[in-house]
Amino acid sequence: MTTAVVRALGALAHRAAHAHPDDPCACPPPTVLADRADGTVVRSGAVVAKAHASGTDTPGLLTRLTLADDPRLTGILLAPLVPHPAAPSAALDGRPVTLWPHGRPVDPGDPDAAPWEEAAALLAGLHRTPAPPSLVLPPMRGPAKAALAVARMRAARPADPATAPVLEAWRRLPAWARDEAAAPARRSRFLCHGDLHLGQLVRHPAPHGPWLLIDVDDAGLGDPAWDLARPAAWYAAGILPPEVWLRFLEAYRAAGGPAVRAEGDPWPELDVPARALTVQTAALAFAKSATEERTPDEVELAMIDACARIASLPPELGARNPS
Amino acid sequence: MQCPKCHAQMHTYNRNGIQIEQCSGCRGIFLDYGELESLTRIEAQWTQQAPPAPPAPQAYPAAPAPAWGAPQHHGGHYRHKSFGRMLFSS
Numbered sequence: 001m002t003t004a005v006v007r008a009l010g011a012l013a014h015r016a017a018h019a020h021p022d023d024p025c026a027c028p029p030p031t032v033l034a035d036r037a038d039g040t041v042v043r044s045g046a047v048v049a050k051a052h053a054s055g056t057d058t059p060g061l062l063t064r065l066t067l068a069d070d071p072r073l074t075g076i077l078l079a080p081l082v083p084h085p086a087a088p089s090a091a092l093d094g095r096p097v098t099l100w101p102h103g104r105p106v107d108p109g110d111p112d113a114a115p116w117e118e119a120a121a122l123l124a125g126l127h128r129t130p131a132p133p134s135l136v137l138p139p140m141r142g143p144a145k146a147a148l149a150v151a152r153m154r155a156a157r158p159a160d161p162a163t164a165p166v167l168e169a170w171r172r173l174p175a176w177a178r179d180e181a182a183a184p185a186r187r188s189r190f191l192c193h194g195d196l197h198l199g200q201l202v203r204h205p206a207p208h209g210p211w212l213l214i215d216v217d218d219a220g221l222g223d224p225a226w227d228l229a230r231p232a233a234w235y236a237a238g239i240l241p242p243e244v245w246l247r248f249l250e251a252y253r254a255a256g257g258p259a260v261r262a263e264g265d266p267w268p269e270l271d272v273p274a275r276a277l278t279v280q281t282a283a284l285a286f287a288k289s290a291t292e293e294r295t296p297d298e299v300e301l302a303m304i305d306a307c308a309r310i311a312s313l314p315p316e317l318g319a320r321n322p323s
Numbered sequence: 324m325q326c327p328k329c330h331a332q333m334h335t336y337n338r339n340g341i342q343i344e345q346c347s348g349c350r351g352i353f354l355d356y357g358e359l360e361s362l363t364r365i366e367a368q369w370t371q372q373a374p375p376a377p378p379a380p381q382a383y384p385a386a387p388a389p390a391w392g393a394p395q396h397h398g399g400h401y402r403h404k405s406f407g408r409m410l411f412s413s
Contacts, residue, residue, distance in 0.1 A: 237395025
């Protein structure tokens with residue numbers, strides 16, 4: 001099934017890359033950039049075709065594509081080649097497909113070269129942009145993804161006592177962070193990416209163009225601190241070096257990002273989303289390690305240990321930002 | 324008193340109230356019963372009185388962290404390949 005999806009995406013991308021797709025050409029064969037349940041991505045030349053997850057909210061996806069195509073977000077979000085999904089096809093299992101220009105990703109083998117400052121400035125620009133009034137944007141999917149991760153862990157390790165600290169840290173989060181209530185109104189009207197990590201940045205035009213954010217599948221309105229919460233969680237767990245975290249945080253502040261106060265301790269704003277991302281990461285670590293029939297490795301254990309500390313906090317500290 | 328090893332003359336010194344015999348030939352030291360324990364005790368007292376070592380210089384300004392943060396923010400796993408994967412996945 002996956003092979004058929006990959007082949008169909010490669011054909012779509014190849015056709016979109018050529019004005020006359022039936023003419024003979026010397027294109028290299030399409031390459032698979034990602035193949036997961038939440039997205040299959042295939043590149044042919046200058047074009048990338050993405051099959052979104054089955055069960056994707058298609059009207060929501062169309063709104064998100066329109067957002068990425070909005071001129072107010074030029075230079076922040078990579079714009080799609082075509083601002084609407086391709087017609088669903090049987091070969092693609094009915095999954096919606098979108099077409100994008102190819103961009104050069106961050107080199108996974110060189111974390112020191114990761115564009116932390118650029119990522120921070122792009123997020124600040126996104127968060128500062130008023131939501132286009134013509135769009136009825138869905139909520140940012142950060143809390144929904146955290147809830148899905150916890151559900152995955154529960155399914156992969158039913159009744160495993162090792163998961164208890166993760167579940168307790170999850171239980172202590174406010175309902176909105178568990179996707180069980182709307183986010184507090186005063187912080188819920190910002191444009192957010194919803195799933196920031198280093199795989200969400202490309203240089204376009206490749207290879208030396210400016211960095212842009214990609215993947216709007218989880219974008220929408222919400223608390224902008226969520227977009228800082230993954231690096232914040234890595235820093236809090238002792239994995240991301242403090243100097244890297246500070247580079248990211250200070251670049252965000254320098255670009256006028258509204259997610260945290262302009263100076264001083266940013267943790268009153270970061271605490272709840274960073275705890276949610278800590279739980280999400282630990283839950284996925286438990287789910288993935290169970291599938292791979294191994295125990296969590298030391299990095300995953302650092303996130304699980306952070307859950308144990310959250311779970312053992314006195315209630316007044318654990319509910320620092322209950323809103 | 325003669326050195327039990329080389330038979331040279333031993334001289335008596337007083338250090339912190341403890342009598343120490345040192346050989347003028349081989350420089351060996353002879354301790355009477357209990358004197359080693361006394362020296363050890365005095366050494367321990369001296370160590371306790373010593374000022375604490377200065378804190379290690381910080382290469383970066385201290386960053387605020389949450390109450391549930393790791394006790395050490397050394398970033399020790401930064402180059403671990405598992406974190407490499409974590410940096411790039413949802």
